[in-house]
Amino acid sequence: MRYLILFMLVAGFFIYGNQMFCGHGGFNFGFGIRGEGPVNTESRSVGNFHAVSASIPGVVEVRISDNYSVEVQAQENLMSILKTEVNNGKLRIYFDENVSNAEHLKIRVSAPSFDAFEMAGSGRLEAFDPIRGNRLDLAIAGSGEIILPEADVQTMNCDIAGSGEIEVSGRAADAEFDIAGSGDIHAKNLVAERAKASISGSGTVTCNASQTLKAGISGSGDVYYSGTASVDSDVSGSGSVQRAN
Template identity: 30%
Template sequence: MRTILGVLAASAALAAPAGSLAQSAPATPVAAERTAQGLVTESRPVAGFDEVELRGIGTLVVAEGDAESLEIEAEPRVLRKISTEVEGGRLVIAPERSFRARQPIEYRLTVDDLSAIELAGAARAEGSGVTADRLSVVAGGASEVFLDGLSAAVLYVAVAGTGTVEVAGEADRQVVETEGTGTYIAGDLASREAAVTAGGASEATVRVSDVLAVEIGGASRVAYLGDPRVSEQDISGVGELVKVG
């Protein structure tokens, strides 16, 4: 897990130009609308990013489009406590201070080029039809990521804590690390090559046609579909590698 998390952190640091300024959303709502449940939809100005990080709670809905935009639907008192900043090509959505939400929070994000999604806390992200050359997905804490119809050349996934990542679509190559009791579900993600490192009591399921490399420790389990050549197999503890289809 440290490998992918370290690489992503280093990449974000290298991407930030010297003296770059954070772009903060205004404290007052922009084009706000109130729902019957008393929720307000607020538009936040965002631009110049290809990575997104969501901390805390709420559901992030990702869509591709030509114009970048972010709408947040939440209680008015909650909206005032949510920070949205773009730093070094990364959009960071996080609480400025602690709060208790009585109603669900939804972040509707449109991005023209996405290369990374990172969640922490109990956040959730979902997206359909995302295309990318390289896409990194990090899920920590009790967060969840669900991507359907993904098309990527290379997919990097890191899951820790009790996090879950579920992906369907196609990726030529996938590199996966799971720890804790994290779960990676990609039986519906067609791939040619896969490298999986699983530790703790985590689980990973991949579909791979050509080459599979695994490193399994603790009580973790890696399941695979397809008939790949297993090029590397390092299993310790009570970990297991299982062909399921």
């Protein structure tokens, strides 16, 4: 089932581009509006949110705060088409018209807590404060990047469809890593009690588990693990499951 979901993510990304998460305009190489003019910064008024979904070719900076805030930095002519909306607790960041070039694009968001981060396209999302909670879902469709220097959760789910990268450190009771494509999940510094890793393609998962690790590979992907977990592996293709050096 998870492979099916990841396949649909890949198909959706390549068919619809970075509209997948946000369902609006997007970033198109060579087509659309080019960013022009000085770089402006403005604060946006939005509702309460606990998740972030971005489909922009820029940087999203995440911080923990008692207050909800969104600050956008973009070239002058892009401000009006750069949308920041909250729907069902999820902050959506997207262009509502096609954009071919956007420089110095940065979004700064803060909230008391987060339980999901999604990135579609080639952007980067980075958290600058520890993310704590019961569950945290990370998802990339495309070549984007998500960086979490410190997480402390019960359940961590990381999904990549494409060539993106997720880097996460911290602790989790249960962690699940899924890749469809050539993406990379760097979780050697995320200490999990129980971990599952699934790769369909040529991706790489590096993880750390103390009790159990269940790994499944279809293709040429690799799972590198550390920790004291007992390992149950199922490999179809030229991939491998091996202890990290």
